[in-house]
Amino acid sequence: MKSRVYLDYNATALLRVEARDAMISAMDVVGNPSSVHSEGRAAKAIVEKARAQVAAALGAEGADIVFTSGATEAAALACIGRKLDGAAIEHDAVMAWVSDGLVVDGAGHVTVTHPEGSALQQANSETGVVQDLPQGLAVSDMTQAFGKLPFAFNWSGAQMALISAHKLGGPKGVGALVMKRGTDLAAQIRGGGQEMGRRSGTENVIGIAGFGAAAEAAARDLDAGIWDRVEKLRNILEIAIEAGAKETILVGKSARRLPNTSCLATPGWKGETQVMQMDLAGFAISAGSACSSGKVRASRVLTAMGYDEAVAASAIRVSLGPATTEDEVLRFAETWLEKYHRHRARAA
Incomplete structure (x- = not known):
């Protein structure tokens, strides 16, 4: 058969060996990343290593990376409280928060007239059609493009980007919102002030470790x-x-x-x-x-x-x-x- x-x-995507190994290793680290003792600092080091790995793979050095439960939560964090236009080809996670005001042509390309008030995916999950991101774009869904296309967030023109681990061989249930430094953002999950006060709750250390390792491996594959x-x-x-x-x-x-x-x-x-x-x-x-x-x-x-x-x-x-x-x-x-x-x- x-x-x-x-x-x-x-x-x-299939779980990468590098991600699996990183998660298994992280399981042995007992500390809470918010704790100041040695065990806590060890857990925090895993989170910060992964943050650096994701930033390097995405070309987002110097940007703020806020770990979330996935790109859907990242979309909500980026879009809530903002008046944004989108196109009907956007993923449901983005369409839930934007107005259908951008025009799509027969080839799947979107016309953006006011980038600072718009959300635009970099690549469509159903058709694969890739968009050119205008400078000053408020939000870009980079979930499908990350790891498959050569690009850098810092050069993309977007103020914020949504990404997800499991699309590039990391674990399910972890993603991130990437933001240019200085971007205003109101926290939606409040409490302990984790993730620079933008997303409270103890970090998913194991999932984040897998995300970082997967992002690093995906960047190597792309270069190869x-x-x-x-x-x-x-x-x-x-x-x-x-x-x-x-x-x-x-x-x-x-x-x-x-x-x-x-x-x-x-x-x-x-x-x-x-x-x-x-x-x-x-x-x-x-x-x-x-x-x-x-x-x-x-x-x-x-x-x-x-x-x-x-x-x-x-x-x-x-x-x-x-x-x-x-x-x-x-x-x-x-x-x-x-x-x-x-x-x-x-x-x-």
Whole structure:
């Protein structure tokens, strides 16, 4: 029996060995990072090492990094109390706090006219389409781009950024809000004054240790050209799909995209049906953002790009990772095309 193939890295990446090792080591450190004794200082040192690792990997040296429970909490911390415009392609964690006032074109690009009052993702989780961030942008969701694209927060033009550990091979349940020094921020979780008074509560030392190690390893992979190899595999996949399924739309193909992401829309073939069929065949993919799983609805992202309901409801996302092999990609394409031709035969 062939092993399962995981092609849902944009939902969560495989845990890196470096992150696992860092977390196991941190488990043996007993102190509270707010305590002044030796044990407390040892725990604090783990947190500060991870802060430095994340800053270096993100190109955010000199910025303030506030550890949170994930990018969703970071989005709330950044956006609450601010009047911000966003686009309908933003992740739900951001859309919950912004007005849908920015225009999206058919390629997935967003026009920003007032950066200081806008939130804009750097890369879309469903289509992989990458945005150019304007100078002075209030908030950028860098969750999907971090570790996959070469960039630096300090040069990005954004005042604040959201990031998450599990998207780049760290543990689930830890993320961060990154801010340029001097950015005003009102704490939402108050109490002990941890994280420079911006996010109270004893730090998740174990998770933070894993985040730092994963960020450092992800930066090494990026420098080594790992994602160039992944992009070649994505292109192999898309060529095979295009050759065998002429009606399938490769969403965002004309735009700059994340190197690992393919959004495939086949009108008349429900995305959730494809996900279930491929799961039974041994492949893990998705029909959109993982945070929307279980919700049977057309992709809001594709609808915002101008696609009709039939196309938007048929989209699936295939997202590759550093561990993906060419054999896995070809196996997926072959299996998916078999399902596609059966669907066409039934619909005829």
